[in-house]
Amino acid sequence: MNVAIALGGSIISENLENLEYLVKQLEQISKVCEKVVVVVGAGKLKKYIECCDEGISNAEKDMVGIKATRLNASVLKSYFVDAYKSIPKNFDEASIAVDTHDIVFMGGTEPGHSTDGVAAVCAEMIDADLMVNVTNVNGVLEDGGKGDKIDHMDFNELREQITSVSCNPGTYPLMDRTAIEILERSDIKLVVVDGNNPGEIIGAVKGEHSGSVIVSSEK
Numbered sequence: 001m002n003v004a005i006a007l008g009g010s011i012i013s014e015n016l017e018n019l020e021y022l023v024k025q026l027e028q029i030s031k032v033c034e035k036v037v038v039v040v041g042a043g044k045l046k047k048y049i050e051c052c053d054e055g056i057s058n059a060e061k062d063m064v065g066i067k068a069t070r071l072n073a074s075v076l077k078s079y080f081v082d083a084y085k086s087i088p089k090n091f092d093e094a095s096i097a098v099d100t101h102d103i104v105f106m107g108g109t110e111p112g113h114s115t116d117g118v119a120a121v122c123a124e125m126i127d128a129d130l131m132v133n134v135t136n137v138n139g140v141l142e143d144g145g146k147g148d149k150i151d152h153m154d155f156n157e158l159r160e161q162i163t164s165v166s167c168n169p170g171t172y173p174l175m176d177r178t179a180i181e182i183l184e185r186s187d188i189k190l191v192v193v194d195g196n197n198p199g200e201i202i203g204a205v206k207g208e209h210s211g212s213v214i215v216s217s218e219k
Contacts, residue, residue: 002035003205004123004131004188006116006179009043011134011195012072018196023079025201026103030080032205035126036103037094039119040076042068062111069107069115077105091121098126116175120182128188132204133175134195139212140174154217155184183214190214 005026012019030036042049045068049061070087077083084097084104097104109118116133123131139149140161150157162174174192183190193200193211203209 013043
């Protein structure tokens with residue numbers, strides 16, 4: 001089984017005291033999967049985007065956020081001696097990394113691309129069976145995040161839930177459209193879980209989670 005994990009940066013930056021437990025879950029996943037790619041978001045470090053001068057471009061703001069994602073990814077990678085030695089900065093490097101190592105840590109790649117989108121591309125690269133989107137909410141919620149959790153849905157229904165998603169630097173709540181399109185075209189199952197709930201990340205891989213499952217419409 002191959003798995004790509006889009007790890008919301010808030011799971012790290014807002015809960016550093018839980019870092020050890022997070023690492024243990026990723027270690028468990030690496031033992032039961034052949035290939036694992038973990039793409040980490042910026043989390044609280046997005047505040048540096050907000051501190052940028054208003055006169056700079058959105059692309060420059062995105063680059064600040066990308067550096068923040070790579071910092072979070074570097075912290076996680078430090079716990080894994082067998083992981084790819086550096087944080088790939090583009091998909092060419094990522095391709096080499098996944099070909100030579102069983103576990104790879106990444107952040108963002110380029111302006112305009114969310115870390116969810118990066119994780120989806122990496123999921124295609126490793127022919128993933130599953131992508132896990134680790135957030136700070138327990139799955140996909142109805143009414144734009146204000147309603148009840150949806151246990152099972154297809155990608156078309158997920159699109160409806162993100163119709164108002166912003167693509168401004170530092171935003172991309174839940175998931176962006178690019179990531180959805182990539183997962184759907186390669187028929188990769190998506191599971192959304194709350195990374196603050198103990199065991200939910202490894203549970204997503206084992207099918208024993210309490211989050212949301214999203215699959216292609218024909219499934």
